Amino acid sequence: MLGKIAGLLSFLGIGLYFTGWIYRWAYFGYFQLEVTSLDLPFESFLIVPIQVFFGNLATGDLSTLFRTIWIAIASFILLPIIVPILFHLIKFSTQELDKIIKKLGWKLLGWIGKIKRPKITRNIQSFFYFAEINYQHYDQALIKEIVVIFWLLMTLFFLGKTQGNIDAIQDAYNETSSLPVVTLITPENQLPLGRKIRDLTDNPNISNFRIIGDIELYKELLERDYNDKTQPKSLQIIWRLLFDTDGQYYIFPSLPKNAPSNVSPPVVVIQQSDRGEYTIILSPEAPNP
Template sequence: MSSNSQNSSTTNLLGSFAGLVGIFSIFLYFLGWIYRWAYFEFFLIEVTSLNLPIQSFLLVPLQAILGDLWIFFRAILVLIVTVLLIKATIWLISSLKASTAPGTSQLPISRFTQNLHSFWLFRPLRSFAQLLPKPLRYEIVVVLWILAALFWIGRWQGNADAYRDALNNTSTRPIVTLVSPSDKIALGRNLDDLLINPSLKGSRIIGDVEQFRQILGRETNDNTNPKQPIVWRLLIENNNWVYLFPAMLPGGKPNQRPPVLAVNTGDGRVQLLILSRPKVLL
């Protein structure tokens, strides 16, 4: 073999490897973005408003695929189902070939497959697919099914991890204590007397008053059970915004959401925004 053909083979190999790494990185980024979107959507925060570094989206997929043994087996199951769906879709958009299997025992299976392939709903799809070159047709099917699988994996795991962190007994988010001058924030307890609500003189409100009252008086303890402390946890700190939430007690349901306090500490000021869904239960 000449040196030129060796160099050509090496170049082709490196080009194929670089292309594979590029495609793999795109899929990882997509999975990481979907995971973070689902996680923060649980707390009513738009992931696009957080300005998270791009490299963080490439590391997050490890949690969605290799988080634990069950998550890994689920990812393997999704991979198997995705491969089967890809093969089935390619078969449906391709021309059906006559079965050459010997024996009459294959006849019922052959009739079933022919009836399924000729189903009227698949005809326009097959006609449209025939307009595309065969390699491009197959690549589109593969990419679409892989993206769909990654979307559901990221969404499932993002919601599951967010619900885990919302519960106090399973949360991995750090416990936080916010200390602020009494004239800077309307919520909070006076350290001299934890039983007296802060004065709201000079404070104004826009929005649902009941949403504010649900938290006022429950910053440190649950009114229904004074001996039960409310544990506040830090969701994320980003661009002078500190996102806090009171962790839910054990027994909280997945359709419940804790309210999130978005505290802006920029320029020495403290601004408070309450994010919550209707009928919030702590």
């Protein structure tokens, strides 16, 4: 009994971690970040599936929960149909592969038979006498369990990827984002971005900086490196904190309401200073002017 419980808990942990990893991969992939390059705590991958399966119930949004229930019901209905089909497909593929191997083996044996050295010929021929596969002795239970696990992993992959994309798109747009509004204060000439507090029209002095890559992308950031409250609220670009980890701030300008659906915001990575040169202010919402 204890062995079964331990096995069930192990399988549950693997499933939760797999779902959390896929969710994080899809979420940060939307922002063009590779999850393997981020220093994310292991425990977070086990907690994230709660968001994947249930969504944000506190806001009254039940769409994620209903989607999870619908996919679970569909999976249990299709599973008895899919398992026999995949089992016979595996069996058929193995039989065909066996025929191909035997056919190639006989051709090789015919070529080897032309060699004039009998001792070498006998030694080589021994490698090509394959025992016929007895398909009746297949461990059908094991194969069916593998198919079931594969099907469950596909279901978890779909749930994690779908919810990750949905949450990333929601957080990227200003009107729907749940990420905190960020304000970064730094001494002058420390960063090639930013404005003077008392003169927002003064562009940063970039004469001492060098650039590698797309200069147009940098110029676009210069035009929206602060929250312009003079614009209508639906067009405002608000900078938000994606996350901070291991001495780095990942911030981005959120997308306005009219932004195309096929774009994602650029992410700016700020290296934290151990000398206390940067000040970070976080807020749930941007205050009104």
